[in-house]
Amino acid sequence: MGIGISSPSSDYEMEHYLGSGAYGAVVQSKKLTTNETVALKVIKNERYMEVAKKEVKEKASD
Numbered sequence: 001m002g003i004g005i006s007s008p009s010s011d012y013e014m015e016h017y018l019g020s021g022a023y024g025a026v027v028q029s030k031k032l033t034t035n036e037t038v039a040l041k042v043i044k045n046e047r048y049m050e051v052a053k054k055e056v057k058e059k060a061s062d
């Protein structure tokens with residue numbers, strides 16, 4: 001059983017480490033509300049939060 005993590009929209013279970021970038025680590029996880037496999041980016045520092053939010057918005061509009 002992996003480590004659990006929650007967001008306002010779902011709970012996730014972390015499965016395994018995928019890699020690291022400048023802002024934090026990426027972990028393969030299961031989204032428990034839908035059973036989907038997703039990549040969760042865990043931001044390593046609060047200072048990077050705004051950069052991360054901007055990246056998510058840009059990727060969502062691709």
Ligand SMILES: Nc1ncnc2c1ncn2[C@@H]1O[C@H](COP(=O)(O)OP(=O)(O)OP(=O)(O)O)[C@@H](O)[C@H]1O
Nearest residue numbers: 018019020021022023024025026027038039040041
């Ligand atoms: N959807 C994904 N599926 C599989 N592996 C992924 C996925 N997203 C990220 N990774 C892995 O995690 C690593 C870090 O990804 P991340 O997006 O944080 O950084 P990056 O785009 O490589 O670089 P930067 O930090 O400059 O944005 C990647 O190099 C890759 O190995």
